[in-house]
Amino acid sequence: MSRILLVASEGLPFIKSGGLADVIGSLPYEFKKKGHDVRVVMPLYKKIAINWHDQFLYLRTYTVNINYQEVNVNLWQLDRDGVIFYFIEHAGYFEREGMYGYVDDGERFAYFQKAVLEMLNQLDYFPEIMHTHDWHTGMIPALCKENYNHDYRYRGIKHVYTIHNLAYQGNFGPEMLDSCLGLGYYVFDNGNVRFDGGISYMKAGIVYADKITTVSPSYAEEIKTPQFGERLDSVLRFRSADLCGVVNGIDTDLWNPKTDPSIVKNYTLQNVRKGKAANKVALQESLGLEVDENKMLIGIVSRLTWQKGIYLVIEQLFNICNQPIQLVVLGSGEVGLEDKLREAEANNKGKICFYNGYSEELSHQIYAASDLFLMPSLFEPCGISQLISMRYGTLPLVRETGGLRDTVIPYNEYTQEGNGFSFTNYNSNDMMHVLWEAIDCYYNKPDMWKQIVKNAMKTDVSWEKSAEFYLGIFRELLGQW
Numbered sequence: 001m002s003r004i005l006l007v008a009s010e011g012l013p014f015i016k017s018g019g020l021a022d023v024i025g026s027l028p029y030e031f032k033k034k035g036h037d038v039r040v041v042m043p044l045y046k047k048i049a050i051n052w053h054d055q056f057l058y059l060r061t062y063t064v065n066i067n068y069q070e071v072n073v074n075l076w077q078l079d080r081d082g083v084i085f086y087f088i089e090h091a092g093y094f095e096r097e098g099m100y101g102y103v104d105d106g107e108r109f110a111y112f113q114k115a116v117l118e119m120l121n122q123l124d125y126f127p128e129i130m131h132t133h134d135w136h137t138g139m140i141p142a143l144c145k146e147n148y149n150h151d152y153r154y155r156g157i158k159h160v161y162t163i164h165n166l167a168y169q170g171n172f173g174p175e176m177l178d179s180c181l182g183l184g185y186y187v188f189d190n191g192n193v194r195f196d197g198g199i200s201y202m203k204a205g206i207v208y209a210d211k212i213t214t215v216s217p218s219y220a221e222e223i224k225t226p227q228f229g230e231r232l233d234s235v236l237r238f239r240s241a242d243l244c245g246v247v248n249g250i251d252t253d254l255w256n257p258k259t260d261p262s263i264v265k266n267y268t269l270q271n272v273r274k275g276k277a278a279n280k281v282a283l284q285e286s287l288g289l290e291v292d293e294n295k296m297l298i299g300i301v302s303r304l305t306w307q308k309g310i311y312l313v314i315e316q317l318f319n320i321c322n323q324p325i326q327l328v329v330l331g332s333g334e335v336g337l338e339d340k341l342r343e344a345e346a347n348n349k350g351k352i353c354f355y356n357g358y359s360e361e362l363s364h365q366i367y368a369a370s371d372l373f374l375m376p377s378l379f380e381p382c383g384i385s386q387l388i389s390m391r392y393g394t395l396p397l398v399r400e401t402g403g404l405r406d407t408v409i410p411y412n413e414y415t416q417e418g419n420g421f422s423f424t425n426y427n428s429n430d431m432m433h434v435l436w437e438a439i440d441c442y443y444n445k446p447d448m449w450k451q452i453v454k455n456a457m458k459t460d461v462s463w464e465k466s467a468e469f470y471l472g473i474f475r476e477l478l479g480q481w
């Protein structure tokens with residue numbers, strides 16, 4: 001049994017902005033199932049404080065130094081099904097409406113990471129593996145190795161850093177080293193954390209971790225190229241011997257059409273057609289779409305950012321609207337994209353619905369009701385949505401990039417293999433071409449459609465293999481063969 005501590009900026013069921021929260025909400029339990037001591041630590045955001053406070057156990061208050069002052073850290077604990085969650089409380093830093101995107105993000109997450117490292121001392125709990133995730137935690141291996149190296153309890157920790165999205169890097173001014181992180185300028189001078197005249201939390205994670213993983217084998221290769229490397233490709237090539245891709249799984253209990261409490265009719269592979277029809281009618285009624293259980297429904301549940309390829313959909317709206325389909329989009333993000341989608345809905349009432357916002361419940365209903373899930377991403381480190389779709393018998397139509405390429409196998413009518421549809425180039429005509437094929441298949445080749453749905457629902461989207469892969473990495477680092 002090993003002691004594993006996951007450090008992340010979000011996680012279900014407490015808080016979520018994207019797929020990172022899905023991973024942090026499920027992967028620890030897979031480690032737990034295999035008999036490990038698993039703990040998770042994250043910031044105590046306002047939303048968590050409101051919804052979970054009465055279940056928290058107060059542990060202690062200590063301080064870390066930020067801006068040359070001792071700043072209080074209130075530490076809370078919550079045990080959930082055998083996994084211990086720690087929460088770092090600071091009202092000023094974390095009890096805000098949103099989670100990220102503030103001018104003082106560098107300071108907020110410097111505080112968080114320092115508070116996490118000091119927490120180990122306070123609790124006299126030292127993990128063997130520290131599994132950090134994305135830029136919010138990228139400085140932890142650096143802080144640990146530079147500032148705590150004299151302490152054997154910290155020196156023994158092995159660091160695994162997982163990149164969920166290289167595009168978000170946590171780049172800040174160099175003065176942060178002194179004022180917030182308490183690191184000497186030599187880590188800037190020697191290039192370890194230097195990026196673009198400032199410092200990068202993401203780069204620090206890549207340089208200092210013992211192993212680096214990312215969330216799919218294809219993305220692990222892509223990020224070593226200038227096209228996907230976000231100007232860190234050379235650092236990733238430098239560390240390539242310690243970099244690998246491990247594809248995400250999903251929580252198959254939370255995402256289960258057989259038991260999902262958010263949908264009007266539960267279903268399995270045996271009654272997927274009927275189940276989908278009932279869920280579709282309910283969704284059409286609630287969203288003001290024309291009610292017709294035979295109309296092909298295309299779903300999108302997404303952060304509305306340039307990454308997700310929504311521009312391709314907007315470019316093809318005219319062609320899409322000429323088809324016998326309905327489109328439902330749930331998402332929020334870039335204002336320009338939101339405006340375009342609002343306009344699309346206004347011009348196509350009954351056919352297109354844009355729900356601008358974030359809703360867990362509606363997302364479940366869309367996955368269950370849709371026939372096809374559209375995810376034409378420009379890049380996609382892994383992607384959780386296409387995995388959920390397959391679990392619900394909703395065929396993914398994706399662009400072959402990153403994890404989409406590793407998880408969606410385009411249907412081959414000769415071998416009857418494949419669990420969705422895909423196209424290669426980031427080009428809306430190519431997307432439209434495959435979409436036409438999918439629409440034709442849905443209406444004119446029902447047996448083929450049925451076969452793909454069967455393949456999709458039988459695809460293993462669980463954590464089983466990937467959790468074992470992570471544990472293999474941990475064992476290797478700990479010298480346990």
Ligand code: ADP
Pocket residue numbers: 017018019020022301302303330331332357358359360363382383384385386
């Ligand atoms: P990313 O993490 O890049 O946003 P993923 O596909 O890995 O993409 O994960 C997205 C997760 O967030 C999925 O679980 C998806 O259902 C969920 N999600 C995205 N947007 C919304 C939304 N507006 N409302 C509810 N859930 C959403």
Ligand code: GLC
Pocket residue numbers: 018019020023164165215248380381382383384403
């Ligand atoms: C990021 C990526 C997404 C991935 C998720 C969880 O948000 O954009 O592709 O699935 O992290 O790893």
